[in-house]
Amino acid sequence: MRPSLLLGAALTLIFTFAALLSFVWTPGDVTAVDIASRLQPPSAVHWLGTDQLGRDLLSMVMTGARTSLAVALVAVGLGMGLGVPLGLAAAARQGGWLDELVMRTNDLIFAFPSLVIAILITAIFGPGALNAILAIGIFNIPVFARLTRGAALSYWRREFILAARVAGKGASRISVEHILPNLANLLIVQGTIQFSLGILAEAGLSYVGLGAQPPVPSWGRMLADAQTMVSLAPHVAIVPGLAILLTVLGLNLLGDGLRDALDPRLRPSRA
C-alpha cells in the first residue's frame, strides 16, 4: 500500500476515533470554566494547554471534531442523496427535459459564489449546525449530479447495459442495478474529497459565527476566540488550526490514495 494512503487513513481514523471517544470520555470538561488556569501552555495535566477560559484544549479539539465531522458528513450525504439520483435520471434520458433541467440548474448553482450563499443561508435561517449542513450540502448536489451523469452516460453505451435492456429491464432498474454499482468507487473518492471541503467550509462558517453555537465547541469558533489571544498564547490559535489542517490533509490523502488503488488504469502513471 502507498505510504500516503496509509497516512491519510491513519489521520482520518485518529480524528474519527477522537470524535467518537468524546461522546463517552474527554480529559477535561469542555463546559467547565477555570479562569485561574487560563491560557496555560501544553503540560502534563493539559496536553495541549488551556484556552482563555481555562478549558482543556485537547477536550475542546475532540468535541470540536464531532461537530466538524458530523456537519461535513451529513452535508456530503445530502449532496449524494439528491445529486446521485438526479444524475442517474438525467443520464437515463440523455437530452430529455429532465437532463436539460438538471444540467442548467447545475450551471446556475456553480455560478453563485458558494461562500456568500452559505453565509446568506445561515444568516437568514439563523446560525447553527443544521443550517450550516444545509448551506454546505446544497453546493454538493450539483457536484454529485454532474459526476454521476457523466460517468453513467459512458456506461449506457456499454454492451452489458444493452443486454439488460434486451432482457426487458426499465431505465430506472438498469440505473440502480447495473449502473450505480459501477459508480461506487468514483462516488467514494469524490465523497472523501467533498468531505474534506465540507470541513473547511464548516470551519469558515463557524469562524464568522454562523456555525454551531456555544456551548457546542467547534474548531472554527475556537480560532475566532483565539484571534485576540494569538500574541499572548499562540498555542490557542495553533491547536485548532492544526486539527483542521490534519483532518483535511488526511481525507485528501485518503481520497487520492483510494482513487489510485480502486482505479487500476491510474496505477502505473499519473500519480
Next chain:
Amino acid sequence: MLGYALKRLTSLALSLLVASLVIFLVVEVAPGDPASYMLGLNAQPDTVAALRNELGLDLPKWQRYLSWLGGMLSGDFGTSYTYRTPVAQMVADRITVSLPLALYALGLSTLIALPAGIYAAARRGKAGDAAVIGATQLGIAIPNFWFAMLLVLLFALKLRWFSAGGFPGWESPLMALKSLTLPAVALALPQAAILARVMRSSLIDILSEDFIRTARAKGLSRRQALWRHGLRNALIPVLTILGLQFSFLLAGAIIIEQVFFLPGLGRLIFQSITQRDLIVVESVVMLLVFAVIAVNFLTDMAYALADPRLRHPR
C-alpha cells in the same frame, strides 16, 4: 460563429434572469423587517410603517422585484437602507479594495504555481516532484483564515513588518499595497496549490504527446521541447482555472477581509446581511453572479474562436 454566440448569449440572459429571481426570493424570505432593524426596538409602529412606505417595502413582492430588476438593467442598483447611499457608490468604493486584492493574490499564486508545476512535471517521479506534491497537499488542506492568523502572528506581531489589519486608502499606493500583502499571501497559498497541480498534470499529459516525441526526434533537448512546444499547449487548462479563481477571489475573500478588517466587497455583503440591508445584499450578490457568468461566457467564446469543433457541441 455568430449563431453560436447568439445561442450562448440567450442562455446567458436566461441564467441571469433565473439567478435574479432566486436571489430575490432567498433574500425576501429572510426573517426580520429592515425598517424595524433600522429604527431599533423602541420604534413606534406608525414610524416603522412610514419608513416601510418610504423604502417601498409595503409594495407587493412582484412589484418590488420588477422595480429592482428594472433598476439593475438601467444601472440603478438601489439605495442602501442603512446608509442611505446608492448601492452603486458603495460597490464602487469597496471594489477599489477587492479588485486589487484579487489581482494581487492571483498574481502571487501564478508566480508561485507555474514555476512549481513546471519544475515538478520536468522532474516527474523524482524527489523534487514529490516535494512539490507534498507542499500542494499542505496548501490545499490549510484553512486560509488560519494561515492568515499565523502570518499576522509572525509578520505583524513578532517581526512588525506589516500592520495586523485595516486599510489606509489609496492616497499612498505603497502603504495600500503593503496593507494588502498579508491578505493576498493568505488568499494566494491555497489557490497556488491547486494551480500548481493543474500545471503539473497538464504539462505531464502534453509531454507524452506524439508531437513532443517528434520534437525530440528532431534533435531538441528535453528542456527545449518542454519550453518551446510543451508549455504553450499545457497552459490552456491552467488559464481556465485562473479565470475561475479570479471570480472566486473577488467574492471569496469574505473571511480573509474579516481577519484583516479590510473594507472590501466581502465585508460589505457580510455587514449588509447582519444589518438586514436587503437591497445591498441582493444587488451585490447579483453583480457577483453576473461577473461569474460573464467570465464563463467570455472563456467559452475564446475557446470557440480558437477551436471550431466546440461551436457544435454533441
